Amino acid sequence: MQQIVDAILSDDASREDFAALAVPDHYRGCLVREDEVSMFEGMASRDKDPSKSLHVQDVPTPQLGPGEALVAVAASAINFNTVWTALFEPVSTFQFLKRYGRTSEWAARHDQPYHVVGSDLAGVVLRTGPGVTRWQPGDKVVAHCLSVELESPDGHDDTMLDSEQRIWGYETNFGGLGQLAVVKANQLMPKPRHLTWEEAACSGLVNSTAYRQLVSRNGAGMKQGDVVLIWGAGGGLGSYATQLALNGGAIPVCVVSNAEKARIVQDMGASLVINRAEENYEFWQGDRQNPAEWKRFGARIRDLTGGEDPDIVLEHPGRTTFGASVFVTRRGGTIVTCASTSGYQHEYDNRYLWMNLKRIIGTHFANYREAWEANRLICKGLVHPTLSTTVGLNEAGAATAAVHRNEHTGKVGVLCLAPDAGLGVEDHETRARLLPAITRFAEQAS
Template sequence: MTLAQAVVAGAEPDELARLEVPSTYNAAYLRKDEVGMFDGDEDKDVRRSMHVGQVPMPELAPDEVLVAVMASAINYNTVWSAMFEPVPTFAFLERFGRTDPRHDLSTHVLGSDASGVVVRVGAAVRHWRIGDRVVTSPAYIDGEDPIAQHDGMLAADLRAWGFETNFGGLAEFAVVKATQLLPKPRHLSWEEAACNLLCASTAYRMLVGERGARMKQGDVVLLWGAAGGLGGYGVQLVRNGGGIPVGIVGSPEKAELLGRMGCPHVIDRSQFDDLSDEKGWRRLGAEVRRLVGEDPAIVFEHTGRETFGASVYVARRGGSVVTCGSSSGYAHTYDNRHLWMKLKRVIGSHGANYQECHEVNRLISLGMVHPTLSAVYPLTGAAEATRAVQVNRHVGKVGVLALAPEPDLGVEDHALRERVGEDRLRLFRS
């Protein structure tokens, strides 16, 4: 029996420890010799650049853990990687390779989310054991950096795992820092558990954490892409915290989904085709006031160039725009008068530190925040899954099975699952 087979069969830790770690493993990866393949192409179709096949197994560093991956998920950073934009991620690996040569390879294994089973631990790992069921958080930092005691996201060598590092989660095995691991929520399947942490923790830091917008009860929060991966968790966190979510989506179908989530106010973005000038911004602001009677205290931003000017405009006097990305473009244009003269703030937010990931994983484990999983692909379909996210042919999160042979495996706490309800846990899949 191989190590992978033993994990799938539910083998005991002693047996997992006896079995040999394979020298290669199956993974979704990019090839360094294909950088530039999209030069001049209008459609950078990630199905052309992503491959699935055998890659070399790396050695573990003392503070690292080898996880047998049962499931993973697609994030937009995988889309960026597979388009080789804004820069090829092999540039990150080359730079990282100056201090850790293991990562500077001709292949880049992608993926910043995973759930699975610990099968090896480094000599310096104290809190995790072979056989532990875990989920991964995406921040890969040097725990010896003093700033990590304050906020790991300020660490000088902060890297997004599976994007700025190698050996990511879209694979049968993954290498992570011990400080990336958290216990798998026991009422979730492997794929439900795998889809949460990157987006849920990012939304938590943006809205709830003390370094973000610090939402309070009664705050009106305008959320772009509210039926997407980030937005779906943002809506839940706003509702849980006593805020008033106003979700913006791109279709009537997504609007209907938000209604079933319990989002009381939904705006169909197709009604606001032109958000490039103040006329469009005024129309959007008027619609928010019509729905809730006031301007938003917080605007939840991650779409970037197409929406940022509107976000700055519609935030209330003294309000905040909290941003973690720019999926529609990085060069933002806005009218600065509406920022400085009305004392608004723009808050940059990136990922989440280990404590914030712990807090949101606790909420998920308690059944207070639910997966936004909408579709599940096999590892052989990782490129197709990434393409669905690239062209926005999805809602919520898109999952990928790695070692798990089929969906709906891995549930341990059936009583909690029953209390939460399948209708809530599978909402995005219905």
């Protein structure tokens, strides 16, 4: 493994050099174990500790299949699906691996008593499987997390609709939180040359998700002048959504949880900010929703926008906020949801939906084209990584626990093979031009 690290750190290692490297028969990965699925049984979600269920240990290097690439992972990142995996909820991910494993001989590799997690990476291609022509050993890449088979017609208009669509590292094994990772070649994209490994690794999942959710015709189709309410604007998904809204000529209304996150989104250029901690909205009273608080929240939005309601609400908290989101959306507006981090059972007053011709759109990650376009914006320096903290692979469990407790700002990066933060920059001129926007979240965190 050290020879691989040396090649990654080298300024002059060629494609031939990478192709000549021996592939280790094992590697270290961050994983959950099937024999521990019941360890949190009977506990409330908030009391479960991902640092107890996530382990870093040696696992066998899987055989590479057709259309796949083996990537030496310099850095990865924590996502909410890492949290869900570690909590074994809403279901154990071993159910996904078993179901996938039954589909083919190659898919059977994924059905293991361990699950190497992680849906982001930045690294270098080590090997490619049969049929791969676009990517070669030595290519510096990032990966998006859509794994598709495309053997049925369903996904050929939008690959997210493929009947065998899965999220890599969540519904498949051999994810990005490890020294090596197996991906399909059509998950790979070029690494932004002006970013460090950990900065490049932190954008794949959330930036692509936000792009489809807001910009794509498969999501809200945001246009110039739209008022966009963004929940969790200082977090991983919301921080990219805020940038996309600003770049697209929309007017973001950023909802954040503390003063630090309010300062960050204001520094990004968002002037309309609601700090939940200061304004103390209580959308629920026990097990019943509180419409009076929806009205107070809506009035606050109108105060900020000069009387306008949101054209688009970017939803991902789910249960705690969904009733308010439906209420405050303008007549004919759109609530676009991609997650339910506070609970999957949503409740809202349907009168405000049907009588005001509002729409609820479900989106889930992004297709390859959408992910590529989102990554292109980063390569061009139009969208910046929102990395706040970087930890080593051995600290991935504790970092996931911090994300579970919402103690993070932006994204949390994880060094895998990269020995230190700050490595991997090739285009120093572009980086100097774009600073301090690239490191905005990290500087606020420090």
